[in-house]
Amino acid sequence: MCHxxxxxxxxxxxxxxxVAAFSELIAFMSTDWLVGFPRTPDAVFSPQGATAAGEAYxxxxxxxxxxxxxxxLxxxxxxxxxxxxxxxxxSGFWQATSIFLAAGILLLSAVAFISVFTMCFQSIMKKSIFNVCGLLQAIAGLFLILGLMLYPAGWGSDKVQGYCGPDASPYQLGLCSMGWAFYTALGGTVLTFICAVFSAQAEIATSSDKVQEEIEEGKSLICLL
Known part of the structure; x- marks a missing residue:
């Protein structure tokens, strides 16, 4: 009987x-990791004459x-x-960052999908599903940390220098500033480890004596604070 x-x-x-899975996915897909130095678009020349350059952005x-x-445009x-x-x-560092972040996001997405069904299934192959998911989240967190640590090492690439100026180098931003996507990825990484630790509490809550008493009484829907 399913409880x-x-x-x-x-x-x-x-x-x-x-939330952790979505925050990492959104951050990874975003273009707002680095915010370049202010610049003004070039003037546009047309048959009607030249138009003034746009405002700085x-x-x-x-x-x-x-x-x-x-x-x-x-x-x-x-x-x-x-x-x-x-x-x-x-850069090669950003390629490595992509691999580690993608691996972490894949694990987090799998855990997020499985977590929806933990109301009905609390074990998998005689192992607590919460403990298994917590372990996967810890591994995902390690992948994410590696990715975020390698990311600044790629700031010396030609691409980054085109946005941040010639002074940009590994772990030196130059004229750029960090965008919201980096902080979102960092916050998602912290939340991932919080989830990994908190999974033990979820396991304790669903296997408590009160839950067992409700099961023995024949209830199929058990809601506890």
Whole structure:
């Protein structure tokens, strides 16, 4: 018989696991890892004459994408991948960052998917599903840390110097500033380790004496604070 067990701690762990996975995915896909130095688009020349250069803006650069402003575009900002193939990513360090972040996100996504079903299934192959997921989250967190540590090592690439000036070098930003995507990835990494630790509390909550008493009474839906 399938018992649906819902507790505050297990639901909180599920919610945080989903948030951690989404935050890392959104950060990885974003172009706002680095914010370049202010610049002004060049003047546009047309048969009607030259138009004045646009107002200053700051382009952004992600791991594999970028946002720039082109004066001849009506919408102004053009965002998209600058790297069509994996080998075109700005530096080898960023390629390694992509691999580690992608591995971490894959594990977090799997855990987020599984966490939705922990209300009905609390074990897998005679192992606590919460403990297994917590272990996967810890491994994902290590991948994410490695990716974030390698990311600044790629700041010396030609691509980054085009956005941050010639003074940009490994672990030196030059004229750039960090964008929200980096901080989102960092926060998601911290949340990942919190989820890994909190999974033990979710396991305790769903296997407590109160839960066992409810099961012995024949209840199939068990909701506890």
């Amino acid at each position: 649906v067990i819902v507790t505050c701690r297990s639901m909180l762990w599920t919610l945080l696991s989903i 700051r382009p952004t650069l992600g791991i594999y994408g970028r946002c720039i402003r082109l004066p001849h 009506r919408r102004g900002v053009l965002c998209g991948p600058y790297a069509v193939h994996f080998g075109e990513i700005a």
